[in-house]
Amino acid sequence: MQQVVISGTGVFTPPYAISNDELVASFNAYVELYNAENADAIAAGTVEAKAPSSSAFITAASGIETRYVMDKEGILDPTRMCPRYAPRADDVPSMMAEMALDAATKALDMAGVEAADIDLIICAASNMERAYPAIGVEIQQVLGAGGFAFDMNVACSSATFGIQAASDMIRAGSVRRALVICPEITSGHLEWRDRDCHFIFGDVATAVVLEAAEAAQKPLFKLRSTRCATQFSNNIRNNMGFLRRAHDQMDDRRDMQFMQNGRKVFKEVLPLVSHHIAQHMEEEGLDATALKRLWLHQANKAMNDYIGKKVLGRVPEPGEQPNILQDYANTSSAGSIIAFAKHSDGMTAGDLGLICSFGAGYSVGSVVVEKV
Ligand code: CO8
Numbered sequence: 373m374q375q376v377v378i379s380g381t382g383v384f385t386p387p388y389a390i391s392n393d394e395l396v397a398s399f400n401a402y403v404e405l406y407n408a409e410n411a412d413a414i415a416a417g418t419v420e421a422k423a424p425s426s427s428a429f430i431t432a433a434s435g436i437e438t439r440y441v442m443d444k445e446g447i448l449d450p451t452r453m454c455p456r457y458a459p460r461a462d463d464v465p466s467m468m469a470e471m472a473l474d475a476a477t478k479a480l481d482m483a484g485v486e487a488a489d490i491d492l493i494i495c496a497a498s499n500m501e502r503a504y505p506a507i508g509v510e511i512q513q514v515l516g517a518g519g520f521a522f523d524m525n526v527a528c529s530s531a532t533f534g535i536q537a538a539s540d541m542i543r544a545g546s547v548r549r550a551l552v553i554c555p556e557i558t559s560g561h562l563e564w565r566d567r568d569c570h571f572i573f574g575d576v577a578t579a580v581v582l583e584a585a586e587a588a589q590k591p592l593f594k595l596r597s598t599r600c601a602t603q604f605s606n607n608i609r610n611n612m613g614f615l616r617r618a619h620d621q622m623d624d625r626r627d628m629q630f631m632q633n634g635r636k637v638f639k640e641v642l643p644l645v646s647h648h649i650a651q652h653m654e655e656e657g658l659d660a661t662a663l664k665r666l667w668l669h670q671a672n673k674a675m676n677d678y679i680g681k682k683v684l685g686r687v688p689e690p691g692e693q694p695n696i697l698q699d700y701a702n703t704s705s706a707g708s709i710i711a712f713a714k715h716s717d718g719m720t721a722g723d724l725g726l727i728c729s730f731g732a733g734y735s736v737g738s739v740v741v742e743k744v
Contacts, residue, residue, distance in 0.1 A: 376539040377591035378741065380485065380581035381713035382478025384471050384555075385700075388444035392427040392437055392571065399570055400424045401450035406565075423567060430571040435673025439574030439701035441559045442467065453564040468501045468555040469510045471577035476515055476551055479579035484589045485549060490581075491519025492541060492550035496534030498527040498704040498732070499561050503614065511553060519547060527608070528669055528731020529600070530554060530705035531578065535727075535739050536598035538582050548587050553579045554706040561610055563629035572671075573630070574701035578709040592716070593741035596724070599652040600737045603644065608632045608732035641730050642675060646682045648736045649728060656740060658724065661685055664743075665716065665725035670697035670707030683726075691715070705729065719743040 403422045413419035430436055441447060446456035460466060465473070472495065480487060493515070495508035500523055508521035526533040531554045538550035558573035585591060611627040653660045660683050668676045673695060680693035694715035696707070703710065708729045719725065720743060727739040 373543045374545060375585035376542045376595040377583055377585045377588045377744065378580060378593045378595060379583050379588045379591050380479035380481070380483030380579075381709065382475040382480075382482065382579040383710055383713050384474035384478075384577035386440040386442045386471075386575045388441050389438050390441060390444055390447065392430045394448060395571060396425045396427050396430070398448040398450050399564070399567065402453055402565060405450055425567040425570065433672075434571065435695065435697055436571055436701045437698045440576060442471075442557060442575045443559070447559060447564055455559045457560070465514050466501050466507060466510060467557060468495070468497070468507045468577075469514050471555040471557075472507075472511045472553045472579065473514050475555070475577040475579035476511065476553055479551065479581045482590070483581040483583070485581055485583070487516045488518055490515070490517040490549050490551050492538055492547040493517055493519075493521035494534040494538055494550065494552045495521065495523045496526070496530035496552055496554050496705055497523075497556050498525060498530060498558070499610075500525065501557065507555070508553075517551070526602075526705075526735045526737075527733055528671070528704045528707070529729040529733065529735035529737040531580070531709050532598070532727060532729045532737025532739055533600050533735070535580065535582065535595075536600050536737065539595050539598060542582060542584050548584045550582045551579055552582065553577065554704075554709060556704045556706045558630075558702070558704055561612070561630050563626065563631070566626070568634065569630060569632060572702050574703050576700055576703040576706045576710060578706040578713065580709060591744045593725070593743055596740040596742050597652070597656055598737070598739045599648065599655075600735070601648055602733045602735045605640065605734045607636045607640065608734075638672070638675065641734060642678055644734060645679055645728065645730045645736050649679070649683050649726065649738055652738045652740070658740070662724055663726050664692070664719055664723040666693040667708045667712040667715070667725065667727045668693060669729040669731060670695060670700065670711060671702045671731065673697060679728075691718070704731065
């Protein structure tokens with residue numbers, strides 16, 4: 373069996389940032405317009421008035437302070453409340469491929485690997501810009517990579533599930549070098565008119581280079597082991613799909629965007645993740661207290677504080693469980709990888725760390741790495 377290493381990471385950060393204050397100002401302007409337009413129905417009790425959002429609530433409930441997006445104007449326009457992306461001709465790279473190219477180039481540079489030497493690309497994300505051809509195959513082409521590529525969607529756990537799939541193939545010898553890329557355009561499937569969730573997500577792309585250890589010039593981390601688990605739940609759901617037309621449902625329905633029961637997710641996912649990590653450690657014969665760094669999924673600061681304490685058996689020291697959600701918000705599958713890419717310095721050879729994602733499905737993925 374081949375030993376697998378991570379030798380490069382890359383993060384593409386979109387050009388526009390939206391602060392909580394900017395987001396709330398536009399949301400509240402939208403609410404005023406909505407309530408004025410529906411004043412009669414609200415008075416008659418047939419339509420519910422919308423309540424305003426607040427920056428103080430967002431920061432306290434989530435830890436999020438700002439987010440990056442691919443378009444700011446459309447999102448902040450109270451008469452629109454969603455990004456505006458011009459359709460692209462078939463011979464122009466898609467948005468996901470463009471974002472992926474930036475993150476992948478950075479990761480390849482770090483690894484000292486040529487695109488042509490990559491023989492597997494997994495485009496792992498919580499939504500694909502189109503049904504087919506696979507975005508991964510397009511990325512393979514714009515990057516100039518060899519081998520083969522495919523798309524996979526396990527929502528927030530797409531990156532860790534992608535890392536497990538790629539590393540299993542490297543171990544088995546069917547590929548030598550892989551890129552797991554997570555281009556997340558969450559702004560396209562977030563309901564910006566819903567105050568319960570309008571603040572949660574941001575856009576980004578991440579890339580990770582995985583190689584057979586004997587082929588790697590600049591190994592950063594050995595991959596010790598991976599574990600994936602799923603358990604069906606409707607508490608995070610998006611019903612947008614190709615059967616819409618057949619269902620005679622072409623209208624602007626709420627369930628065609630991201631929906632969640634945040635409180636239930638909070639309560640149900642925390643024990644699932646804590647148990648998953650404990651079991652992974654036990655099966656590996658590792659004591660979780662030996663973990664020097666936790667790069668957790670970035671959905672909610674309180675969730676991460678809880679998991680960090682549960683795993684280490686104490687409140688993590690500053691830097692042991694780095695968060696990036698204050699700057700990037702929840703970027704679905706990319707969150708734990710941004711934390712890993714930006715906060716893996718200061719570790720010494722032999723130090724262990726854990727990348728862990730969790731989210732819709734439900735899904736949980738964990739990756740134990742050892743600093744080279
Ligand atoms: N401003 C002011 N008040 C608000 C707002 C707001 N924006 N929103 C809600 N409130 C009010 C509520 O109405 C409620 O009022 P009341 O008590 O009078 O009823 C009060 O604040 C408390 O509301 P909540 O109970 O909902 O607040 P919470 O403390 O639970 O915080 C969170 C809400 C932050 C959403 C929290 O529940 C949470 O983080 N839950 C976990 C979420 C999570 O991890 N989800 C995973 C989703 S990510 C994923 O799986 C990927 C999916 C694919 C990507 C999709 C991309 C678009």
